[in-house]
Amino acid sequence: MQTRRRQIEDVASALFSHRGYAATSMRDIAKALDLQGGSLYAHIPSKEAVLAAIVEEAADGFHAAVRPIAEGPGTAAERLRAMIGAHVGVVTGGRDRAKVFLFEWTFLASERREAVTRSRAVYQGYFERVIGEGVAAGELEAPDPELAAVFVLSAMNGMAHWYRPDGRLGPDALAEQYADLFLEGLQARASLAHEGAR
């Protein structure tokens, strides 16, 4: 049963990711699974329920990967670097599911959509908070930690559109370079601010 559900979600993730949620029917999902349309309903009550399951599981994956790092030990820069690695790992580790979570969640019906909106805000908050802690410690400089968090999250989420497992750079190299691109600016500003204060 559990395996069947996972199989349904995998197939649905691929269809939602490539065609979009709105253009995929329960019949399409059933067909891709070689099932009769009707027997799919024995496993899942509706298309939206499959979307909700995919989105909630993906959200759990992002939170579980990033939250312990955000709340763990280390300087802000160290934690942000590890958080970028974790986020890139989740995006590249399951591109279809990540893409559905990142870009198709808006098709959820209002109650679930509100819950996902809250969960996304909490998630973005991990990045905002650690950036803010780095600023407070004089380690980083960012006039607008919220916008800086949106900036780096958007940059990473773009990978869901273009990442290929057979591409020139693997997930670790990509994460390392993205962390450099993001952090060196925040760190440079902080040292300039210190220079100025001397």
Add this chain to the structure above:
Amino acid sequence: MQTRRRQIEDVASALFSHRGYAATSMRDIAKALDLQGGSLYAHIPSKEAVLAAIVEEAADGFHAAVRPIAEGPGTAAERLRAMIGAHVGVVTGGRDRAKVFLFEWTFLASERREAVTRSRAVYQGYFERVIGEGVAAGELEAPDPELAAVFVLSAMNGMAHWYRPDGRLGPDALAEQYADLFLEGLQARASLAHEGAR
């Protein structure tokens, strides 16, 4: 006639942007325009032709805004800052059209899709080239100009998902902050490299 086409494209952009191309029918477009399905075909031959028109026009908009800056005078950092301003301006100036161009173009049939792929590569190339020129001039440091271009373009393109005209920050402020976030890292590395060389 020209106005009618523009009206059709505006309505189609909004529908494609909100529901996705695949989930929007010619009937939906006609209905939103208060037209009979059949009379829409007097103006446009197919749904894909509308998508193609929107995508090509949007692509022209991005190229026309950014290319003259990339090829114009100024240091690499100055040009990149202005290019970021121009790109953010196009994204925020017509969010629906930008969103269709950025995320729905993959639904074009293969010939047109290949043309758009080439056009996108040329566009990304403006950023890559100016970053590379900055590196060559010792003004910027970026071990991988291609990836740095993808990074900043993805960050900006994310705005097509979240930008609201009534939001906290306008297009100019957003562009300014994104340029700071991106450029200060590249500039900081270059000064570190110079320090090391002294």
